[in-house]
Amino acid sequence: MSNINIDAAKANTYDVIVIGSGISGGWAAKEFTEKGFKTLVLERGRDVQHIKDYPTTNKFPYEFEHLGEPALAIKKENPIVSRCYAFKEDAMHFMVKDKEHPYVQEKPFDWIRGYQVGGKSLLWARQTQRWSDFDFEGPARDDFAVDWPIRYKDIAPWYSYVEKFAGISGNRDGLSELPDGEFLPGFPLNAAEDYFKGIIRNKYPNRHVISARCAHLSKPNQIHLDQGRAKCQNRTLCQRGCPFGGYFSSNASTLPWAAKTGKLTLRPDAVVESVIYDDAKGKVTGVRVVDAHTKETTEYYARIVFVNAGALNTNLILLNSKSKRFPQGLGNDSGVLGKYVAFHNYSARITAEYDGLKQFATDGRNPAGGGYIPRFRNVFKQETNFKRGYAAGIYGSRYMERDRSAIGKSLKENLLHAKLSPWIMGSHMMGETIPKESNFVNLSASEKDAWGVPLLNISVAYDENDALMKQDYIEQLTEMFTEAGFKNITPNVASQAPGLDIHEMGGARMGRDPKTSILNEWNQLHTCPNVFVTDGACMTSTSTQNPSLTYMAFTARSVDYAVKAMNRGEI
Amino acid sequence: MERRLVIKQVLIMAGGLALLPSCLREEGKSTVQLKNITVSLDEENLLAEIAETIIPRTSTPGARELKLHLFVLKMLDDCYEEADQLRFVKGLELFKEQTRDQFGKSFGKLSVHQRESMLSKLENNPSQELSAFYKITKEKTIDGYLNSRYVMTSLVIYELVPGRYNGYYPVKTA
Numbered sequence: 148m149s150n151i152n153i154d155a156a157k158a159n160t161y162d163v164i165v166i167g168s169g170i171s172g173g174w175a176a177k178e179f180t181e182k183g184f185k186t187l188v189l190e191r192g193r194d195v196q197h198i199k200d201y202p203t204t205n206k207f208p209y210e211f212e213h214l215g216e217p218a219l220a221i222k223k224e225n226p227i228v229s230r231c232y233a234f235k236e237d238a239m240h241f242m243v244k245d246k247e248h249p250y251v252q253e254k255p256f257d258w259i260r261g262y263q264v265g266g267k268s269l270l271w272a273r274q275t276q277r278w279s280d281f282d283f284e285g286p287a288r289d290d291f292a293v294d295w296p297i298r299y300k301d302i303a304p305w306y307s308y309v310e311k312f313a314g315i316s317g318n319r320d321g322l323s324e325l326p327d328g329e330f331l332p333g334f335p336l337n338a339a340e341d342y343f344k345g346i347i348r349n350k351y352p353n354r355h356v357i358s359a360r361c362a363h364l365s366k367p368n369q370i371h372l373d374q375g376r377a378k379c380q381n382r383t384l385c386q387r388g389c390p391f392g393g394y395f396s397s398n399a400s401t402l403p404w405a406a407k408t409g410k411l412t413l414r415p416d417a418v419v420e421s422v423i424y425d426d427a428k429g430k431v432t433g434v435r436v437v438d439a440h441t442k443e444t445t446e447y448y449a450r451i452v453f454v455n456a457g458a459l460n461t462n463l464i465l466l467n468s469k470s471k472r473f474p475q476g477l478g479n480d481s482g483v484l485g486k487y488v489a490f491h492n493y494s495a496r497i498t499a500e501y502d503g504l505k506q507f508a509t510d511g512r513n514p515a516g517g518g519y520i521p522r523f524r525n526v527f528k529q530e531t532n533f534k535r536g537y538a539a540g541i542y543g544s545r546y547m548e549r550d551r552s553a554i555g556k557s558l559k560e561n562l563l564h565a566k567l568s569p570w571i572m573g574s575h576m577m578g579e580t581i582p583k584e585s586n587f588v589n590l591s592a593s594e595k596d597a598w599g600v601p602l603l604n605i606s607v608a609y610d611e612n613d614a615l616m617k618q619d620y621i622e623q624l625t626e627m628f629t630e631a632g633f634k635n636i637t638p639n640v641a642s643q644a645p646g647l648d649i650h651e652m653g654g655a656r657m658g659r660d661p662k663t664s665i666l667n668e669w670n671q672l673h674t675c676p677n678v679f680v681t682d683g684a685c686m687t688s689t690s691t692q693n694p695s696l697t698y699m700a701f702t703a704r705s706v707d708y709a710v711k712a713m714n715r716g717e718i
Numbered sequence: 719m720e721r722r723l724v725i726k727q728v729l730i731m732a733g734g735l736a737l738l739p740s741c742l743r744e745e746g747k748s749t750v751q752l753k754n755i756t757v758s759l760d761e762e763n764l765l766a767e768i769a770e771t772i773i774p775r776t777s778t779p780g781a782r783e784l785k786l787h788l789f790v791l792k793m794l795d796d797c798y799e800e801a802d803q804l805r806f807v808k809g810l811e812l813f814k815e816q817t818r819d820q821f822g823k824s825f826g827k828l829s830v831h832q833r834e835s836m837l838s839k840l841e842n843n844p845s846q847e848l849s850a851f852y853k854i855t856k857e858k859t860i861d862g863y864l865n866s867r868y869v870m871t872s873l874v875i876y877e878l879v880p881g882r883y884n885g886y887y888p889v890k891t892a
Contacts, residue, residue: 209733210735337885510887549864551860567889
């Protein structure tokens with residue numbers, strides 16, 4: 148090797164490489180740089196800097212070309228991402244277009260992605276709930292997947308740790324199935340939601356309606372102000388990026404924090420082709436990157452690699468990281484990699500009307516979205532003909548009814564003098580799905596993308612358990628709505644493909660046994676100890692909570708472990 | 719070159735929406751740049767009369783002043799299926815014919831009452847084209863109106879930054 152090459156290698160060498168700048172990658176960057184490690188964050192998409200790169204954030208509805216609706220040509224060119232609720236003129240620049248990044252759907256799967264610095268943390272729905280042991284013990288108790296190698300006590304302090312920094316609003320509800328956290332004040336329920344809460348409390352001892360817990364600064368602490376963030380201003384235009392930093396994102400929070408240490412190198416437009424395993428050294432030495440624009444290949448080196456590319460892309464990278472030692476993909480002696488993918492079942496909703504409480508409406512907007520009903524099915528014991536259960540969102544609102552029937556002066560009069568509707572109540576399910584070997588991703592044998600990386604083949608589907616659970620959600624919510632005296636109860640079971648929930652998980656699951664899992668209790672590859680996975684790919688099961696908070700906690704915990712292991716000379 | 723520059727800078731505002739003027743300003747063509755449909759200046763003016771009949775000027779601006787007819791054309795051009803666009807254009811033709819047959823003069827020359835009664839009959843018209851034409855025009859005129867800069871800043875205020883949430887906001891029950 149010439150000196151030039153040695154110098155180049157040196158210039159490309161870091162203590163740590165983090166693949167991905169989304170919600171978990173941002174946390175890895177923050178933790179490592181704070182602890183003094185020279186950290187390279189690789190992001191396959193373009194740079195998005197807080198505020199500066201939120202082009203739509205202060206726009207009024209009439210400032211969008213079609214009042215927010217994507218033009219038909221765009222919808223037709225992007226049938227997949229167009230099905231996502233957030234694909235509107237105000238945020239579509241943060242979402243991957245179908246043609247730019249193709250994948251193979253062995254079964255229908257709407258893969259919604261955000262390829263830019265910050266990833267989907269700019270777009271997420273910001274709901275944050277802790278897991279409890281009812282969740283971690285699920286697979287062992289109900290005989291599916293493999294036993295989680297950790298329990299609530301292992302992660303509880305790390306939930307606290309990330310909650311304090313991210314800023315989570317919520318109430319201390321005292322529920323064993325949904326542990327309380329380090330909360331900023333919760334966003335209160337409105338009159339109709341509160342009424343429903345009271346009805347449910349009286350009627351069902353094990354069902355609870357609580358304020359949705361979310362990553363918004365209802366009342367910022369000094370640590371949030373230190374990040375340059377301010378109180379949430381109830382805009383509920385979060386998907387555009389928030390100029391106040393009112394909600395947590397990598398862009399507003401962890402990445403600038405990491406940058407301040409002087410230890411961060413952020414490299415956008417860097418498509419990771421594979422993780423480099425050196426057969427001679429018997430360990431991973433770095434990462435191979437293809438420049439998104441020039442297609443030039445560069446290698447970066449580090450002692451430790453964190454793979455936080457987003458659940459399915461993390462699987463893709465590991466599967467594509469082949470070596471003599473790991474011919475089936477990095478850490479994949481067991482053949483489990485890419486399998487046991489699961490998601491959340493969001494395929495049922497229900498709406499109704501409530502005629503009471505007309506002396507109240509709402510004023511302003513609630514960034515939490517309303518209420519949350521933690522899983523109540525099969526929590527303390529098995530009680531239904533399906534496994535596990537669902538959480539539910541619950542929200543009430545009164546909208547302005549504008550009578551459009553007339554024309555002329557009376558139409559104008561009617562439009563400008565709207566009437567308040569009765570309370571419209573709504574709910575959606577968030578069902579746990581059971582990870583199965585038959586729900587998997589693998590590499591396309593024949594097709595590659597523009598960067599020479601094999602396309603991901605996705606084969607994920609609902610099963611009978613999901614259908615039974617969905618039926619039960621409809622029945623139970625109908626009953627609960629009926630108890631509350633709601634009228635015009637209308638279930639909506641229009642099916643949606645898996646993926647649209649944007650909660651895909653698993654493929655590189657955690658477990659105790661290297662024969663049946665990829666990661667150990669520290670999110671570390673069983674067979675390749677200087678590589679860690681702390682994004683959705685690590686999930687052994689899905690439970691019903693929105694997953695991001697758990698990824699954050701896993702990441703901080705895992706970095707802490709990795710640093711200690713490095714200091715002990717183990718890795 | 720210079721002329722292009724001027725055109726670039728003079729966007730047409732429809733309800734607050736910035737629309738590109740049609741590049742060449744061909745005689746008799748619509749003033750707004752359209753990609754998929756062709757509408758003459760006469761038809762554009764007719765659409766303005768129709769929109770103004772739907773939302774007339776009172777003590778506050780009506781559809782014509784807010785250029786909501788251009789908003790209708792913009793939405794039709796960009797957000798509707800080709801089949802709907804064809805129905806709309808055909809419906810517009812039929813509408814012109816019908817007006818002539820019925821009144822012997824153009825829509826713009828009719829009294830307010832005549833105009834309103836003429837439009838009301840289109841709501842559930844047996845002709846698919848007429849009904850599609852009218853439904854799209856009315857719906858988008860109303861959408862454009864409610865979401866116009868004028869209405870959102872002067873009549874039904876849109877708050878970009880509410881800074882508050884009250885779930886027990888007292889209102890009159892009547």
